[in-house]
Amino acid sequence: MSNFVVDQLGFVRRQAVDYVSSISESAAETIPAGLKNNIKWNLGHMYVVHEKFAFQLTGEETKYPTNFSKLFDPGTKPSDWDIESPTMSQIIGLLTEQIERVESVLSSKLKEEIEPHYKSSTGLTFTTVEQLLGFLIYHEAMHFATIKNIKSIINS
DSSP, X not given: OOXXXXXXXXXXXXXXXXXXXXXXXXXXXXXXXXXXXXXXXHHHHHHHHHIIIIIITTTOOOOOOTTHHHXXXXXXXXXXXXXXOOOHHHHHHHHHHHHHHIIIIITTOTTOEEEEEEEOTTSOEEEEHHHHHHHHHHHHHHHHHHHHHHHHHHHO
16 A cells, blocks of 8 residues: 555655665774764664654564664764674664565555554654654655765765
């Protein structure tokens, strides 16, 4: 079942995955001066937030890889990591599989109400699956722009 929100979410995710697919491990782990995070952190963070909003808050099964929350939750940063991070290849595989799960599991449930309703840290209240996925479009695009900025800084 095609839906604008699901289509847009898939579009922005696939754009991000295509963009980072040729970035080396060393470039992905570089933290430019003045920033707290790197490309790898942004990708892992996209996965973690997506898992929460698309699956956890909708009552669906979640797939958090070991240590992903410790590495990529909001407020974390690579300079605090004391465990090995996943490779770019592993993260890209997870991001690809995740968007396929969203499309197959949630496309037919967009109008379903979530219980309990979810109030974000910024005060926005979400009541349906579609609203949660709509927020993820914004979140994905914001981090994709950050990734592009980091790559531009690294390349200059």
